[in-house]
Amino acid sequence: MPSPARTAGAADSGGMTEAKKILRETFGLREFHKLxxxxxxxxxxxxxxxxxxxxxxxxxxxxQIPSMLRGGTGIVVSPxxxxxxxxxxxxxxxxxxxxxxxxxxxxxxxxxxxxxxxxGNLDMLYVAPERLLTDGTLAMLGEIQLALxxxxxxxCVSRWGHDFRPEYIQLSILAERFANVPRIxxxxxxxxATRRDIAERLALRDAKQYTAGLDRPNITYTxxxxxxxxxxxxxxIREKHPGESGIVYCLSRNNVxxxxxxxxxxxxxxxxxxxxxxxxxxxxxxTTFLREDGVVMAATIAFGMGIDKPDVRxxxxxxxxxxxxxxxxxxxxxxxxxxxxxAWMRYGLQDIVMLRQMLENSEAGEDFKxxxxxxxxxxxxxxxxxxxxxxxxxxxxxxxxDRTCGNCDNCMHPPETWDGxxxxxxxxxxxxxxxxxxxxxxxxxxxxxxxxxxxxxxxxDKLSVYGIGGExxxxxxxxxxxxxxxxxxxxxxxxxxLGLRDGSRAVLRGEEQIFFRKLPPRARAxxxxxxxxxxxPPMLHGEDAELFEKLRAARLTLxxxxxxxxxxxxxxxxLIEMALAKPRNARAMEEVPGVGQVKLERYGGVFLDVIEKFxxxxx
Ligand code: ADP
Ligand code: ZN
Numbered sequence: 001m002p003s004p005a006r007t008a009g010a011a012d013s014g015g016m017t018e019a020k021k022i023l024r025e026t027f028g029l030r031e032f033h034k035l036x037x038x039x040x041x042x043x044x045x046x047x048x049x050x051x052x053x054x055x056x057x058x059x060x061x062x063x064q065i066p067s068m069l070r071g072g073t074g075i076v077v078s079p080x081x082x083x084x085x086x087x088x089x090x091x092x093x094x095x096x097x098x099x100x101x102x103x104x105x106x107x108x109x110x111x112x113x114x115x116x117x118x119x120g121n122l123d124m125l126y127v128a129p130e131r132l133l134t135d136g137t138l139a140m141l142g143e144i145q146l147a148l149x150x151x152x153x154x155x156c157v158s159r160w161g162h163d164f165r166p167e168y169i170q171l172s173i174l175a176e177r178f179a180n181v182p183r184i185x186x187x188x189x190x191x192x193a194t195r196r197d198i199a200e201r202l203a204l205r206d207a208k209q210y211t212a213g214l215d216r217p218n219i220t221y222t223x224x225x226x227x228x229x230x231x232x233x234x235x236x237i238r239e240k241h242p243g244e245s246g247i248v249y250c251l252s253r254n255n256v257x258x259x260x261x262x263x264x265x266x267x268x269x270x271x272x273x274x275x276x277x278x279x280x281x282x283x284x285x286x287t288t289f290l291r292e293d294g295v296v297m298a299a300t301i302a303f304g305m306g307i308d309k310p311d312v313r314x315x316x317x318x319x320x321x322x323x324x325x326x327x328x329x330x331x332x333x334x335x336x337x338x339x340x341x342x343a344w345m346r347y348g349l350q351d352i353v354m355l356r357q358m359l360e361n362s363e364a365g366e367d368f369k370x371x372x373x374x375x376x377x378x379x380x381x382x383x384x385x386x387x388x389x390x391x392x393x394x395x396x397x398x399x400x401x402d403r404t405c406g407n408c409d410n411c412m413h414p415p416e417t418w419d420g421x422x423x424x425x426x427x428x429x430x431x432x433x434x435x436x437x438x439x440x441x442x443x444x445x446x447x448x449x450x451x452x453x454x455x456x457x458x459x460x461d462k463l464s465v466y467g468i469g470g471e472x473x474x475x476x477x478x479x480x481x482x483x484x485x486x487x488x489x490x491x492x493x494x495x496x497x498l499g500l501r502d503g504s505r506a507v508l509r510g511e512e513q514i515f516f517r518k519l520p521p522r523a524r525a526x527x528x529x530x531x532x533x534x535x536x537p538p539m540l541h542g543e544d545a546e547l548f549e550k551l552r553a554a555r556l557t558l559x560x561x562x563x564x565x566x567x568x569x570x571x572x573x574x575l576i577e578m579a580l581a582k583p584r585n586a587r588a589m590e591e592v593p594g595v596g597q598v599k600l601e602r603y604g605g606v607f608l609d610v611i612e613k614f615x616x617x618x619x
Contacts, residue, residue: 015044019065026068026094028574028596033058035210040065043148043182048207050154050198051186056310056336057212059186060087063150066182067124068096072145073117074124077132078152079165082283083308084126086290090568091124095598100126101137118144129167138177146181149174151202153305154185158197163305168201175203183207188332191325191397214328214399218335221389221408224346224520226478229318230259232346234266236316240342243294246314247307249321249330250298251354259318260298273299291565293556304330310337310567317345320355323375324382324396337571340538345383349440349482352380353492356485361494380486386415386517420516421507423472423480424489428500428508430465431490434458436499440481443498444474476519483516537576547614548579554610558603569603570594582611 019040023029032040035051036058042049043066053059067074078084084100091098099113099122116122117140131137157168174183185198185207199205224232233248248263250256253274263270271285289295290309297303301322315334321327327345335341359372382392389408394401404411430443445452446460449467460466469477481498484490489507490498506512536545552566552575559566574594583589589604590597 015069016041018069019044022065022068023061024596026096026596026598027061028590028592028594028599030593032061035212036062039184039210042208043184044069046180046182048183048204049185050195050204050207050209051184052195052209053186053188053212054214054216055188055332056216056218056338057188059152059188062186063148063184064091064096064124067147067150070147072120072147073122074147074150075132075141076124076126076150076152077129077171078126079129079156079163079168080153080305081128082286084128086308086565086568088126089564093564093568093599093602094596096124097122098124098126102128102131114140120145123147129165129171133167133170133173138173142177146178149178149181149183151183151185153187154198154202155187155189155194157201158189158194160191160193160197172201172203189325189329214394214397215390215401216332216335217405217407218338218340219331219407220340220342221331221393222342222344223383223389223409224344225383225482225517226348226475226519227346229346229348230262233259233316233318233344234263234268236342236344237263237268237296237314241314244313245289245294245309245311246296246316247304247312247330247333248296248298248316248318249301251300251319253300255318256298256300263296263298268296269294270296270298273297273303275300275302291559291563293552293566301326301330304333307333308336309333309565311339311572312336312341313339314342314344316342317347320345320347320351320379320383323372323379324393325375327379327382328393328397337567337573339572339576347383349478349485352482352485353439353496356492357494357496360492377488380488384483384486384517386410386417415520416518417515418518419513420480420483421510421513423469423516424484424507424514425510426465426469427477427480427484428490428504430469431498432500432508433463433465434460437493437495437497439492439496439498440478440485443481444469444477447477448474479519480516487514489514537572540576540579543618544579547582547611548575550610550614551575551578551607554606558606570599570607578607578611582615583608584612584615 016037023032035053039049039051039062043063051059051062063074063076081102081104084102088098088100099116101110101113117125151171153163156163156165157171158164183204185202185204187194187198195209199207237246248259250259253276256272256274260270260272271288273282273285285297289297312334315331321330331343334343355376359369359376362369378396382396385392388404388411390405391401406412426447427443430447434443434446442454445455446463446466447469449470455461472480481490485492485498488501489504491501492498507514536548540548555566555569555575558569571594574592577592581588581592583592586600586604589595589608590600595604
C-alpha cells in the first residue's frame with residue numbers, strides 16, 4: 001500500500017529543497033515555521049491558500065519564496081501604498097528582484113517597472129488593488145507569466161471589520177481571468193465572519209485554510225486600573241522601554257496632542273498622529289517613526305493598520321480599546337520581530353462610564369447594540385479578571401489555552417481579591433438612596449461623610465448611607481465603583497449618574513457574594529528626570545551590550561545613507577546574535593540569522609570591522 005505521506009513528500013521535496021535553500025541563502029534563516037513549509041509546498045504545487053496567522057507569524061515568506069521559485073512574477077496586492085516601498089526596499093536588500101507600481105510614482109519610474117515586468121525581470125511586483133484592477137494593468141498581466149497572486153490584509157474584503165475596502169471585493173475577478181494562477185490570501189484577523197468573507201468574496205471556497213494559533217508569546221500583557229494615567233505611562237516607558245519605539249493609543253485627538261507634548265517635555269522622544277492633523281505633518285511623523293530608532297508615537301487608532309515596523313517594542317493604551325478584537329489587533333503591532341515586547345494599558349472608571357454611555361446614546365439598531373453590549377462586557381471582564389490574560393483572551397476567541405502563560409501581569413503578580421459583598425451593598429444602596437442620578441465622586445463623598453456644598457444642597461447628609469463607608473479610603477471606593485460598573489451592577493445614565501440594574505438586587509439583598517481585586521500597592525512616585533537612555537535588549541549584558549550599541553550605530557549610519565529604515569539593513573535579532581557570537585570572519589557571520597548572501601556581501605565587512613575593532617580594543 002503506498003503511503004500517502006511519502007507520495008506527497010516525494011512530489012513536494014524537489015520544490016521544498018529549493019525553498020529551503022532560498023530561506024537560507026537569500027534570507028539567512030534556518031528553518032521554516034511549521035505552517036510556512038506547508039503553505040509554500042501548496043503554492044509550489046499550484047494550489048491556492050487562505051492563511052490566518054498572527055502578526056509577526058511570518059506571512060510574507062509564504063508568498064515571497066514561491067514567487068521566486070515559480071516561473072514568472074508574483075503579484076502582491078497590498079492596500080497601503082506607503083508601506084510598499086519599505087517592503088520592496090527590504091526585499092532588494094536581500095537581492096530579490098522586487099518592485100512596486102502605483103499611480104503616485106513618477107511616470108518614468110512606472111515605465112521602467114513595466115518594462116522590467118514585461119521582460120520577465122521581476123520576482124515580485126507590489127501593487128495597490130485600485131491600480132491592479134485597471135483595464136490596462138489587467139491586460140498587461142494577461143501577457144506575462146504569473147507565479148501567483150498574494151492578497152495581503154485580506155480581511156479588507158469583509159464588511160465586518162473596520163478596514164473594509166470595496167476594491168477588495170472586485171479582486172474575485174482574478175479567479176476568472178487567471179484561473180490557473182494560484183492565489184494566497186493572508187490576514188491576521190481570525191474571526192469566523194471574516195474568514196467566511198475571504199473564502200466567499202475572493203473566490204477561495206476550495207482553498208485550504210491554514211490557521212496558526214493566536215498566541216504572541218513574546219508580548220507581555222499588563223493592564224492597570226486607576227492611578228494617574230500619564231504618570232504611570234511615563235514610569236512604564238522609563239522602566240521598561242527607555243529609548244525604544246512604541247505606540248501610545250489615546251481616544252481623542254486632543255488627548256494625542258497633549259500626550260505627545262507631555263512625553264516630550266519629560267525627555268521621551270514623542271510625536272503625534274491623528275486624522276485632524278494636516279496630511280504633510282502626519283506623514284512626516286509617520287516617516288520619522290518608521291525611519292528612526294526609538295520614537296514614541298502618540299496616536300488615535302487611525303494609526304497603525306499595516307504598520308510593518310518590526311521593532312515596535314511596546315503598544316500602550318491610555319483608554320479602553322473598543323473591544324477585545326481591537327485590543328488584540330492593536331497590541332499585535334508590538335514585537336513583530338519576535339523579541340520581547342509589551343502591551344500595556346491603563347483605564348479607569350471614567351473610561352467604563354464613557355464606553356457604556358456611548359453605546360446607550362448610539363442611534364444604532366437594537367440588534368447591533370446587543371452585540372456591542374456583549375463585546376463591551378467581555379472586554380471589561382477581561383480587563384478586570386484576575387485570571388491569566390492569555391487564557392481569558394483566547395477563550396473569547398474560542399481557542400483553548402489550558403495553562404497559565406507566565407508572561408502577563410496576572411501570572412507574574414497574581415492580584416489579591418477580597419470579599420467585597422458588604423462594600424458593594426453600601427455603594428449600591430448609596431446610589432439607590434440618592435436617586436440613582438449621581439456619579440461616583442459624589443457617591444463617595446456621601447459614603448465618606450464629607451461636608452460638601454452639594455451634599456448639603458440635596459440633604460444627603462440626612463440619609464442613612466451618609467458616612468457609612470469610613471473603612472475604605474477614597475481610592476479604594478473608586479476601585480469598588482469601577483468594578484461594580486465594569487460588572488454591570490451599576491450603570492451610568494446619560495449624565496454619568498450611576499443607577500442599579502436587574503442583577504443589582506441580589507447583591508444588594510446579600511444573596512450573592514462579590515469579590516473585588518485589591519488595589520495594587522501605591523505606584524512609587526519616582527520623578528527621575530532627564531532623557532530616557534536607550535537600554536540594550538534584556539538578553540545582553542556588559543560587553544555584549546556595549547558591542548550591540550556600536551553595531552546599532554553602524555546600522556543607523558547605513559540606513560541614513562540609503563534612506564531606508566534601520567531594520568531593512570538588519571533586524572535587531574541579527575544585531576543581538578552578532579553581539580553574542582562576535583563573528584570574526586564571513587563564514588561565522590553567515591551563521592547569524594538574517595544574514596543572507598547578498599547582505600553578507602554588502603554589509604558583512606562593515607559589521608565585521610565593528611566587531612574586530614571592539615575586540616581589539618578589549619585586547
Ligand atoms: P507577518 O507578515 O505575519 O506579520 P512577517 O512576514 O513580517 O510577519 O515576519 C515577521 C518576522 O519573522 C520577520 O522579522 C521575519 O524575518 C521573521 N521570520 C519569518 N519567518 C521566519 C523563519 N522561518 N525563521 C526565522 N524568522 C522568521
Ligand atoms: Zn498569563
